Amino acid sequence: MALAHDYTDVQHLPVPPRTDDTAAGLFRLSVSMTFAKDEEIYGQDEDADLIYRVLDGAVRTTRVMADGRRQIGDFYLAGDIFGLEAGPAHRFAAEAVRDSVILVIKASTLRSSGGDVGRLGWEATRRELERAQEHVIMLGRKTACERVASFLKDLSDKSGGLRVVDLPMGRQDIADYLGLTIETVSRMLSQLQASRIVSFCATRQFRIVNPGGLARLANQTL
Amino acid sequence: MALAHDYTDVQHLPVPPRTDDTAAGLFRLSVSMTFAKDEEIYGQDEDADLIYRVLDGAVRTTRVMADGRRQIGDFYLAGDIFGLEAGPAHRFAAEAVRDSVILVIKASTLRSSGGDVGRLGWEATRRELERAQEHVIMLGRKTACERVASFLKDLSDKSGGLRVVDLPMGRQDIADYLGLTIETVSRMLSQLQASRIVSFCATRQFRIVNPGGLARLANQTL
DNA sequence: CGGCAGCCTTGATCCGCATCAAGGCGCAGA
DNA sequence: TCTGCGCCTTGATGCGGATCAAGGCTGCCG
Structure with missing residues (x-):
C-alpha cells in the first residue's frame, strides 16, 4: 500500500479548469492535489469532511474483508465527484487507479449552503445511488459474460459513446468491480473479441466492433 | 400482478401517528393509502413525483429483466422511507410484500424546501446509498451462507436487536434479494438451524440462538 | 538490445450453487 | 374435518465460474 500523501503539492485554484457542467459550480473554492498510482486518497473508516472531484486520472473506491476478499464500489473518471457515500465516516477507501489530479472541497461548506448548492449535492448523491443500484442488478442477476459486456458498454457510454475506449484500470x-476472478474476466474479454463484438488494440484499449451485439449481451433493463 | 390501486381509500392526515423520529417531520402534510399484498405501489419507468413512508406492513423494490430474472433492491419496514431512487423516473418498481399502509408526499414539495427539510431529504438519500453499497459487497463477494446470515442479522438489527424476529417476506x-435461488436460501436456513445459530419457531419467525456465531458468519466488514 | 518483473492469457480440474424433481406442510375455504 | 393449493424443504444431478497451474507478453531499465 502506498504511503500517506504528504500534502506538499497542494495548490489553491480559484476556478477549476472545466466549467462546462453543473458540478463545476460546487468546486469554486477548492484545492487541487495529485496522487500517484495506487496511492490512498482516503481510508475506510476515516472521518469524512471532504468531497472530491477527479480533474485528471481515475479513482476506485474499495472495501476489503477480513480475509482479503476485495470489492470495488465504483470507478470515477475525469469530471466525476466522489466521497459522497460518507455518513460520519467513509465506508469505502478511495485510491488512485493511476496518477491523478483531484479537486477537494470541505463537505461542511456544501451541506450548510442553502438553495441551489445544497440541491446540487443532493442530486450528485442521487446519481451515486442510481449507479449503486445498477451495480446491485449486475452482481445479483447477471452472468459473467453479461457483466463484462455491461462494463465495457458503460465505459464507452461514460466516454461519450466513443467506439475506441481506454481502460484506465487493470x-x-x-x-473486483464485477465480483469475478481475474481469470474469468480475461476469458470473457477473449470471448468477446473472438465473437467480433470488440477488438483489443492494446491490453488496455479496445474498439467496439459491434455496438448492437454489445448492447444485447449487456442485457441492460433500462 | 395486482390491479392498479383505485385511490378510494385516500385519507388526509395532518400528522402521522409516529412522531418519534426525524423522518416524521418530512411527512407532516401527507396522505395515507393502503395496498394489498403484492399490489404495485409504483412501476418501473413510472414518473416519480412522490416519496413514500411505510406506516405499517412491508414493501419491496424490484427490477425484472427481459427474460424474467428478478432482483429485489431493498425491503422497507414500518418507519422506512422509499421512492428516493428516482431521477425523472423510478428505476425500480415498488410492491407491498403484505397488506400495508403507506404515507405519501409530493417530492417537489420536499425538494423545493430550503434549509432543514431539504437536508433531511439528502440525509435519507445518503442512507439509501449506504444500504445499496452494503448490498453490493454482499452480492459481489459473500458466499450463500454469509448472505443468508447477513440477511437475518440485518433484519434483527432493524427490529431493534430483538432475539425473536418475524420474516415479513417469503x-x-x-x-431475489440475495441473488440466490429459493432452494439455496432454504438449504442455508436449514443449515443455520442445524448448527444451532438460529431456530425457526414458524416458517416466518425465527429466534437467534447464537448471536456471536451469526455475526461471525455474516462476515460484516464494518 | 537483452533481461527482468508485473500483468495477462490459457488450460485443467474442482466446487458451490443452479437446476430438475419429488414430496411435505400449513392454511383457507368448503 | 377434509381437501386442495401455494409455499417450503430435501434430494440428485449439472454447469458456470473459481481455483490451481503454467507460460506469454510488454514495457521498463540497464
Whole structure:
C-alpha cells in the first residue's frame, strides 16, 4: 500500500479548469492535489469532511474483508465527484487507479449552503445511488459474460459513446468491480473479441466492433 | 400482478401517528393509502413525483429483466422511507410484500424546501446509498451462507436487536434479494438451524440462538 | 538490445450453487 | 374435518465460474 500523501503539492485554484457542467459550480473554492498510482486518497473508516472531484486520472473506491476478499464500489473518471457515500465516516477507501489530479472541497461548506448548492449535492448523491443500484442488478442477476459486456458498454457510454475506449484500470480491478476472478474476466474479454463484438488494440484499449451485439449481451433493463 | 390501486381509500392526515423520529417531520402534510399484498405501489419507468413512508406492513423494490430474472433492491419496514431512487423516473418498481399502509408526499414539495427539510431529504438519500453499497459487497463477494446470515442479522438489527424476529417476506423474495435461488436460501436456513445459530419457531419467525456465531458468519466488514 | 518483473492469457480440474424433481406442510375455504 | 393449493424443504444431478497451474507478453531499465 502506498504511503500517506504528504500534502506538499497542494495548490489553491480559484476556478477549476472545466466549467462546462453543473458540478463545476460546487468546486469554486477548492484545492487541487495529485496522487500517484495506487496511492490512498482516503481510508475506510476515516472521518469524512471532504468531497472530491477527479480533474485528471481515475479513482476506485474499495472495501476489503477480513480475509482479503476485495470489492470495488465504483470507478470515477475525469469530471466525476466522489466521497459522497460518507455518513460520519467513509465506508469505502478511495485510491488512485493511476496518477491523478483531484479537486477537494470541505463537505461542511456544501451541506450548510442553502438553495441551489445544497440541491446540487443532493442530486450528485442521487446519481451515486442510481449507479449503486445498477451495480446491485449486475452482481445479483447477471452472468459473467453479461457483466463484462455491461462494463465495457458503460465505459464507452461514460466516454461519450466513443467506439475506441481506454481502460484506465487493470484486469484485477475489473474483476473486483464485477465480483469475478481475474481469470474469468480475461476469458470473457477473449470471448468477446473472438465473437467480433470488440477488438483489443492494446491490453488496455479496445474498439467496439459491434455496438448492437454489445448492447444485447449487456442485457441492460433500462 | 395486482390491479392498479383505485385511490378510494385516500385519507388526509395532518400528522402521522409516529412522531418519534426525524423522518416524521418530512411527512407532516401527507396522505395515507393502503395496498394489498403484492399490489404495485409504483412501476418501473413510472414518473416519480412522490416519496413514500411505510406506516405499517412491508414493501419491496424490484427490477425484472427481459427474460424474467428478478432482483429485489431493498425491503422497507414500518418507519422506512422509499421512492428516493428516482431521477425523472423510478428505476425500480415498488410492491407491498403484505397488506400495508403507506404515507405519501409530493417530492417537489420536499425538494423545493430550503434549509432543514431539504437536508433531511439528502440525509435519507445518503442512507439509501449506504444500504445499496452494503448490498453490493454482499452480492459481489459473500458466499450463500454469509448472505443468508447477513440477511437475518440485518433484519434483527432493524427490529431493534430483538432475539425473536418475524420474516415479513417469503423465501422467493429473500432469494431475489440475495441473488440466490429459493432452494439455496432454504438449504442455508436449514443449515443455520442445524448448527444451532438460529431456530425457526414458524416458517416466518425465527429466534437467534447464537448471536456471536451469526455475526461471525455474516462476515460484516464494518 | 537483452533481461527482468508485473500483468495477462490459457488450460485443467474442482466446487458451490443452479437446476430438475419429488414430496411435505400449513392454511383457507368448503 | 377434509381437501386442495401455494409455499417450503430435501434430494440428485449439472454447469458456470473459481481455483490451481503454467507460460506469454510488454514495457521498463540497464
